Amino acid sequence: xxxxxxxxxxxxxxxxxxxxxxxxxxxxxxxxxxxxxxxxxxxxxxxxxxxxxxxxxxxxxxxxxxxxxxxxxxxxxxxxxxxxxxxxxxxxxxxxxxxxxxxxxxxxxxxxxxxxxxxxxxxxxxxxxxxxxxxxxxxxxxxxxxxxxxxxxxxx
Amino acid sequence: xxxxxxxxxxxxxxxxxxxxxxxxxxxxxxxxxxxxxxxxxxxxxxxxxxxxxxxxxxxxxxxxxxxxxxxxxxxxxxxxxxxxxxxxxxxxxxxxxxxxxxxxxxxxxxxxxxxxxxxxxxxxxxxxxxxxxxxxxxxxxxxxxxxxxxxxxxxx
DNA sequence: CAGTATCCGGTGCGATACTG
DNA sequence: CAGTATCGCACCGGATACTG
Numbered sequence: 001x002x003x004x005x006x007x008x009x010x011x012x013x014x015x016x017x018x019x020x021x022x023x024x025x026x027x028x029x030x031x032x033x034x035x036x037x038x039x040x041x042x043x044x045x046x047x048x049x050x051x052x053x054x055x056x057x058x059x060x061x062x063x064x065x066x067x068x069x070x071x072x073x074x075x076x077x078x079x080x081x082x083x084x085x086x087x088x089x090x091x092x093x094x095x096x097x098x099x100x101x102x103x104x105x106x107x108x109x110x111x112x113x114x115x116x117x118x119x120x121x122x123x124x125x126x127x128x129x130x131x132x133x134x135x136x137x138x139x140x141x142x143x144x145x146x147x148x149x150x151x152x153x154x155x156x
Numbered sequence: 157x158x159x160x161x162x163x164x165x166x167x168x169x170x171x172x173x174x175x176x177x178x179x180x181x182x183x184x185x186x187x188x189x190x191x192x193x194x195x196x197x198x199x200x201x202x203x204x205x206x207x208x209x210x211x212x213x214x215x216x217x218x219x220x221x222x223x224x225x226x227x228x229x230x231x232x233x234x235x236x237x238x239x240x241x242x243x244x245x246x247x248x249x250x251x252x253x254x255x256x257x258x259x260x261x262x263x264x265x266x267x268x269x270x271x272x273x274x275x276x277x278x279x280x281x282x283x284x285x286x287x288x289x290x291x292x293x294x295x296x297x298x299x300x301x302x303x304x305x306x307x308x309x310x311x312x
Numbered sequence: 313c314a315g316t317a318t319c320c321g322g323t324g325c326g327a328t329a330c331t332g
Numbered sequence: 333c334a335g336t337a338t339c340g341c342a343c344c345g346g347a348t349a350c351t352g
Contacts, residue, residue: 012275040304096299100263103259104256108174119167122303122305127303131290132288132290133291134286143254148196
């Protein structure tokens with residue numbers, strides 16, 4: 001039993017909260033799963049469909065809005081044949097979500113599985129293992145040490 | 157125009173992917189917004205409702221399943237009055253999602269606003285600014301340097 | 313292969329009203 | 333204050349069929 005009054009209202013309004021805004025751009029499960037596919041480098045419509053089991057019509061719609069919101073873009077490429085095909089790739093804006101995806105993945109590995117990862121994430125340069133987390137120089141900051149205060153300039 | 161064949165299938169199946177599993181536990185916008193409130197320390201039913209504008213019945217349902225999935229728990233506390241009230245707090249499992257929330261928030265601040273944060277996140281011990289990201293010792297690893305390979309032990 | 317079109321059934325959202 | 337109950341309607345998911 002705690003004996004202090006809890007906070008009664010969020011320090012940041014919905015319109016000014018990056019997290020809340022982010023939810024409008026990545027609002028549902030399918031969108032996350034598609035991002036995960038593109039993160040893995042799976043680019044083609046039918047391949048994404050097969051991997052995550054999404055109906056074509058839904059995939060079609062999601063891809064369109066993700067292009068609209070600037071998360072992804074269409075890109076042409078050549079496969080073995082003469083025919084030009086095209087797939088989807090993350091934009092920079094989409095790539096900036098990679099830390100979120102990785103954090104989510106590692107959270108799921110820890111709490112929703114036996115704790116073992118199925119994927120080893122490393123620095124492609126040095127091979128050093130990589131983790132997602134809160135960063136200070138020199139290491140990961142535990143969540144409990146995180147403090148927050150309204151920014152000096154912004155209006156909340 | 158890229159000229160290499162893209163990856164045709166995800167290196168990790170849906171059942172073994174922590175990210176995909178995580179989406180089953182935090183499947184929608186409301187759940188994320190509730191997590192955000194609890195992250196801020198807003199604990200009471202009506203306060204959460206007011207902040208994020210969720211219908212009571214929906215909030216009721218979400219809180220129940222979040223308790224079920226172990227993200228949050230009910231906690232009694234004393235307010236000014238004699239009456240015992242109760243609110244919701246993150247469990248350890250829920251708190252482990254903080255890096256995801258922070259990463260999301262900073263992504264939203266960067267891409268969905270003018271680029272300025274409304275909240276300054278710092279180490280509560282030292283006051284040093286905090287960021288979410290991919291971590292190697294000594295700093296943040298850019299997403300482009302991230303490599304992945306199936307884990308040695310796991311079945312994918 | 314990469315979609316669009318159509319349709320139907322269920323979920324679940326959100327409003328309102330009610331209860332301890 | 334903290335929910336539960338009820339309910340109509342919209343939207344979404346998924347199946348199927350069709351097109352370039």
